[in-house]
Amino acid sequence: MLNRRTLRIKIMQSLFAFGQCKEANHLLALDLIEEKFQPDLNSMEPQDKELLRKQKKVALQIFERRFKGKEITESPDPRIEEAVQSALDLYHKQVKKDQSFLSQNIILEIEKLTGLYHQVLNLLLEFAHLAEAEKKVNHGNFVNHAWIKALANNQEFSTQVLKAGNLWVQHKDSVRSWFREVIKEDNTYQEFIALKKPDEEKQKEVIKHLVRKLILGPGPINDFFEAEDIRWAEDRDIVKSLVDKTIKSFDVDQITLQKLSLDWDDDKQFIDTLFKSTINLEPQYKQLIAQNTKNWEVDRLPLTDRVILEMALAEMIHFPNIPVKVTINEYIELTKEYSTPKSRQFVNGILDVMAKSMKESGAIKKSGRGLIDNK
Numbered sequence: 001m002l003n004r005r006t007l008r009i010k011i012m013q014s015l016f017a018f019g020q021c022k023e024a025n026h027l028l029a030l031d032l033i034e035e036k037f038q039p040d041l042n043s044m045e046p047q048d049k050e051l052l053r054k055q056k057k058v059a060l061q062i063f064e065r066r067f068k069g070k071e072i073t074e075s076p077d078p079r080i081e082e083a084v085q086s087a088l089d090l091y092h093k094q095v096k097k098d099q100s101f102l103s104q105n106i107i108l109e110i111e112k113l114t115g116l117y118h119q120v121l122n123l124l125l126e127f128a129h130l131a132e133a134e135k136k137v138n139h140g141n142f143v144n145h146a147w148i149k150a151l152a153n154n155q156e157f158s159t160q161v162l163k164a165g166n167l168w169v170q171h172k173d174s175v176r177s178w179f180r181e182v183i184k185e186d187n188t189y190q191e192f193i194a195l196k197k198p199d200e201e202k203q204k205e206v207i208k209h210l211v212r213k214l215i216l217g218p219g220p221i222n223d224f225f226e227a228e229d230i231r232w233a234e235d236r237d238i239v240k241s242l243v244d245k246t247i248k249s250f251d252v253d254q255i256t257l258q259k260l261s262l263d264w265d266d267d268k269q270f271i272d273t274l275f276k277s278t279i280n281l282e283p284q285y286k287q288l289i290a291q292n293t294k295n296w297e298v299d300r301l302p303l304t305d306r307v308i309l310e311m312a313l314a315e316m317i318h319f320p321n322i323p324v325k326v327t328i329n330e331y332i333e334l335t336k337e338y339s340t341p342k343s344r345q346f347v348n349g350i351l352d353v354m355a356k357s358m359k360e361s362g363a364i365k366k367s368g369r370g371l372i373d374n375k
Helices: 004-036 049-067 078-133 146-152 155-164 167-183 187-194 200-215 220-228 232-248 264-279 283-291 303-318 324-338 343-361
Strands: none
Touching (some): 004 049, 004 232, 004 303, 004 324, 078 167, 078 264, 187 200, 220 232, 283 303, 283 343, 303 343
């Protein structure tokens, strides 16, 4: 099941990617200026290389000043002015494109988790089909497993698999190899199929074991998912939780498929607001970060720490129902997981100081549940 920490992680990852895109777009803009002042090798006119070099230098200086938001008058040289404006236009066009893509991609990345959950469940059915086809060993306890039968007979699940396409059809050889070398060779599985009449507890235990240890635990199946999903390290725990709840849901030959979110519309609103408000964080708040980081410019902070600090400030400002302490604790946890060992104390101290300052200035206005720790 999705929780807000998972959503924050996904947003943080996209904001980190956005920061990298901005850096790449900045380099593209500089490259455009470089290109504008290269000698034209196809021209029949003589090229003044020294003049081009001076023009390029001035153009780069003007670009950087305008890029940082500093006021500067237009260059009297139209070629320089055109080059600078073209570079700025290119930068802003690419940034807008990247922002739109990453904003939509967060939603797609999260919705993809349902597909991963279904793939893990369906892999169990694929193993059951292979077990049924094998004649040398009696896999009856697994083939006729009540939970496996319930999953196979679940119309909602069959519809979802049919709609998304059965991934394992494309990887038949891998599935056969996993069944032969991972499932069949596992001691717990061998003991289970050797039982005369496994009780309900044994049946639940073997399904949990197959999922937790053989499919999602260290090994070739987990390696496959890791190669397919760049975010598998975070996604695996969510998928595991969904499968665990599906196993527990078994009752009278029926299972209940789990929903990724109890209120997906609310979660999508949280994602959209936090992502956009972090990107559009007002300059005074970035300055507040700078003032509390030993007067470092915000852009000189490690990108992960900068993203975490800006997300935390945006959340304090734009989510009145989330208590400040909750926000601070959540971003400390993200720092522990994704930044350097020293960053936890660094981020904790800065967020505490900035939260106090913003409360006093009235920038943070809480209501409802958000008032819990703001007395």
